[in-house]
Amino acid sequence: MADTPVISVVIPLYNKGPYISRALDSILNQTFQDFEVIVVDDGSTDEGAEIVRGFDDSRIRLIRQVNRGVSAARNTGIETARAELVAFLDADDAWMPGFLETIISLREHYPDAGLYGTAYEVHFPASIVQRASMREEGERVLSSYFGALVHAGSPLFNSSSFAAPKNVLLDVGGYPLDVKWNEDGALWGKIALRYPVAYSPDVCSVYNQYSANNSVGITEYLEDPFLQYLSTIPGDELLRRGDAEDLLEYCDLSRLVVISRNIYSGHGARARSELSSVKSPRYTWTRYKLQVLSYIPRCGMRLIRKHAKTLSYIKRKIIRT
Secondary structure, three states: OOOOOOOEEEEOOOOOOHHHHHHHHHOOOOOOOOOEEEEEEOOOOOOOHHHHHHHOOEEEEEEEOOOOOOOEEEEHHHHHOOOOOOOOOOOOOOOOOOOHHHHHHHHHHHOOOEEEEEEEEEHHHHHHHEOHHHHHHHEEEEOOHHHHHHHOOOOOOOOOOOEEEHHHHHHHHOOOOOOOOOHHHHHHHHHHHHHEEEEEEEEEEEEEOOOOOOOOHHHHHOOOOOHHHOOOOOHHHHOOOOOOHHHHHHHHHHHHHHHHHHHOOOHHHHHHOOHHHOOOOHHHHHHHHHHOOOOOOOHHHHHHHHHHHHHHHHHHHHHHO
16 A cells, blocks of 8 residues: 555544444445545544544544634644545544545546535434435536535535545635534535536435534524625626526525524524525525514424424434335
């Protein structure tokens, strides 16, 4: 095996001791073996770091730092990566055996791309499994990343099912810091503005929904970091893009997502005032529903959230059975 690995795998670790062994095992069981693993322990207070040290494999490196957040941990991994290509795996997720092989295939076929991603599965409690991403067959460079997102209605890949060249990650400034949510979407969007995006519809990653999500429990008013970034770019520059129509449609979709989150967090009046910024006729009915929901007081929203989770769980259970 070469001294410099073909791909570096970055795992941010913060109090995920019960899951980190599974994540590392899924890497060590890959069909493609020319990699290094960089586990960045972001000030954990559990046994996670000791579990990592217990793996007898020279390809695994452990870096410890004071707690600065998941984006800072990932950026540390990017900076210390020795390979030209960097993949990411959250400590409570896992890869299927062919993930790295699929990423390397995308890299070989589309060397000019700045982002490589695969489809993934979401695992819920009670063994419920939901396939995410588009269902079209065949790996390819997306003709429009933003158009594909609008068509799919959900992320094409997640924080544990993509890779990017190190120079590209550094070019866009890495993960944004001091962001409450959707730091992944901001990173991917910034890359997609500058580089092609290659995608495989093969399901190669497992996202475990049952563990803690960093956006759960957020009560302050949220802003979308990618929309904030776009606001710094002159509008005429964006409109000259070949995918401008898709980008504008995606921006409306993103606005609706953050508006809905803010409504459910109890910020109905402020969120309602932003509905007028959504111009696409595609989302007329969604705007109307959010308009109605925005008048429900915070205590009512807590009740709706409680029952919405139950109804969603039942719906998924029925679909699977």
